[in-house]
Amino acid sequence: RGDKMAAAGPATQRVGFVGAGRMAGAIAQGLIRAGKVEAQHIVASAPTDRNLCHFQALGCQTTHSNQEVLQSCLLVIFATKPHILPAVLAEVAPVVTAEHILVSVAAGVSLSTLEELLPPNTRVLRVLPNLPCVVQEGAIVMARGRHVGSSETKLLQHLLEACGQCEEVPEAYVDIHTGLSGSGVAFVCAFSEALAEGAVKMGMPSSLAHRIAAQTLLGTAKMLLHEGQHPAQLRSDVCTPGGTTIYGLHALEQGGLRAATMSAVEAATCRARELSRK
Amino acid sequence: MSVGIIGAGQLASAWRREAALYPVGSQDNSQLSGNEPAHGVGAQEDGCEPDTQQQGDSEAQRCPVSGREIGADVQARHIVVSCAAGVTISSVEKKLMAFQPAPKVIRCMTNTPVVVREGATVYATGTHALVEDGQLLEQLMSSVGFCTEVEEDLIDAVTGLSGSGPAYAFMALDALADGGVKMGLPRRLAVQLGAQALLGAAKMLLDSEQHPCQLKDNVCSPGGATIHALHFLESGGFRSLLINAVEASCIRTRELQSMADQEKISPAALKKTLLDRVKLESPTVSTLTPSSPGKLLTRSLALGGKKD
Numbered sequence: 110r111g112d113k114m115a116a117a118g119p120a121t122q123r124v125g126f127v128g129a130g131r132m133a134g135a136i137a138q139g140l141i142r143a144g145k146v147e148a149q150h151i152v153a154s155a156p157t158d159r160n161l162c163h164f165q166a167l168g169c170q171t172t173h174s175n176q177e178v179l180q181s182c183l184l185v186i187f188a189t190k191p192h193i194l195p196a197v198l199a200e201v202a203p204v205v206t207a208e209h210i211l212v213s214v215a216a217g218v219s220l221s222t223l224e225e226l227l228p229p230n231t232r233v234l235r236v237l238p239n240l241p242c243v244v245q246e247g248a249i250v251m252a253r254g255r256h257v258g259s260s261e262t263k264l265l266q267h268l269l270e271a272c273g274q275c276e277e278v279p280e281a282y283v284d285i286h287t288g289l290s291g292s293g294v295a296f297v298c299a300f301s302e303a304l305a306e307g308a309v310k311m312g313m314p315s316s317l318a319h320r321i322a323a324q325t326l327l328g329t330a331k332m333l334l335h336e337g338q339h340p341a342q343l344r345s346d347v348c349t350p351g352g353t354t355i356y357g358l359h360a361l362e363q364g365g366l367r368a369a370t371m372s373a374v375e376a377a378t379c380r381a382r383e384l385s386r387k
Numbered sequence: 388m389s390v391g392i393i394g395a396g397q398l399a400s401a402w403r404r405e406a407a408l409y410p411v412g413s414q415d416n417s418q419l420s421g422n423e424p425a426h427g428v429g430a431q432e433d434g435c436e437p438d439t440q441q442q443g444d445s446e447a448q449r450c451p452v453s454g455r456e457i458g459a460d461v462q463a464r465h466i467v468v469s470c471a472a473g474v475t476i477s478s479v480e481k482k483l484m485a486f487q488p489a490p491k492v493i494r495c496m497t498n499t500p501v502v503v504r505e506g507a508t509v510y511a512t513g514t515h516a517l518v519e520d521g522q523l524l525e526q527l528m529s530s531v532g533f534c535t536e537v538e539e540d541l542i543d544a545v546t547g548l549s550g551s552g553p554a555y556a557f558m559a560l561d562a563l564a565d566g567g568v569k570m571g572l573p574r575r576l577a578v579q580l581g582a583q584a585l586l587g588a589a590k591m592l593l594d595s596e597q598h599p600c601q602l603k604d605n606v607c608s609p610g611g612a613t614i615h616a617l618h619f620l621e622s623g624g625f626r627s628l629l630i631n632a633v634e635a636s637c638i639r640t641r642e643l644q645s646m647a648d649q650e651k652i653s654p655a656a657l658k659k660t661l662l663d664r665v666k667l668e669s670p671t672v673s674t675l676t677p678s679s680p681g682k683l684l685t686r687s688l689a690l691g692g693k694k695d
Contacts, residue, residue: 302600306614309604309609311610312610315607
């Protein structure tokens, strides 16, 4: 069954989206830009045209019928708001087959809940993207359901790498991903703001400071990912003896940056766990 | 249409003063003179102990007016608006349902700057209140500031933010003035300038589409005085203190509310303030017409209240 999907190359790979909001749009755009899927092979459904126009602009097909998406695509990504997902799954359940691979991006809706809402033996995965998927630099994790094999998982991973980094994890890591990387985007923004304000304090105009701060984050992240060294190593490499960086780092440590950051990830993770229990 | 106010606390006085001075509910306020209110406003003293101090003060006692006392007079056409902190719509409805099958209840949370027509008010409509009842209240409360409808479960958060918010601002203003005095300004001038600075900033933000941090950046010239000052604020954890304050006020409101719901604590011991209850008589909204001052006098006399 997985083979049929894996054999579908870019020319024929079809992907459906139920829900056409920002995240669905980001994933679709990534797939098209990376050449993984052709626009005309993407079908998206939504209750109104408000979001569908973005899909139409990309050259995708659109519909108001959720069932139609499942009838025309075997791989379907559910990108609705979490609280309406159960109703949507109930609506499409009658047309779900053993051939389908259904993917949910909803926060807080577990694999077991998804499996309960769908026919037995349905192949379900959870995908947790983060906002930078919209610029194809997402940090994405996937968790697979009971009936999903490695080939379907690899297929999905290969497709989602169009949107950034994508790795499979046990479902238990999903809330931690939220705390680290979902919410992490906001933490990084706060850090970037603060870097820039430090520069403004020292005499640099604000907009220039903000651009340089963001580029510094981007460049450092790129070095860490490409060179594969431990961040502590890169940090130490930048700190010449008695130089500027070590003085700055000392001030950072005195301010308790590390503990604050750990607390931030912890608080966001705990809240994600709380919310998914509700 | 006339409006009755039960209670003689801060909100009631603000309301009486402002509603008498500024016509409300008309399509075009500029057409009505300042002396002729569109609606009669009556305020009665009904044996309720007035609040003597601001919201949240430990001396405040819960007004003994309760559903039991006014319940018998409430008719189907009345809209009962409760401004009592921590009192849920369902508890008001429950009390009134002893007298009316479908009492129209709206819950309202406002704040003290209504006294200068810069209040922040939210309201949530009860089971039997109609859309036009909510709109009527919104029209009335918009005459004393900002007013919008919310879901009832947000009212605690609103209390934490804009209910208590003026207190946070007063504290900040006192400290800002201290800073001014320390650096050589006479006290009165320092208070005036501090208050005007906050007022101006608030106005800029409300008038702007920009993020407050963008507006902040616009004030901070590179290497300048302001950014130096902001660094101190950040070092002191200014942002998190404010977040903590809003959270604490919201949580405390919920605690008080659940204590009240359980009715285990006597009302007098509860440290919450019942501002007043605004009792509105409502025909349909479309029949709002200016009433003459004579009618105003008649109504308030009939209630046995004092003339303004």
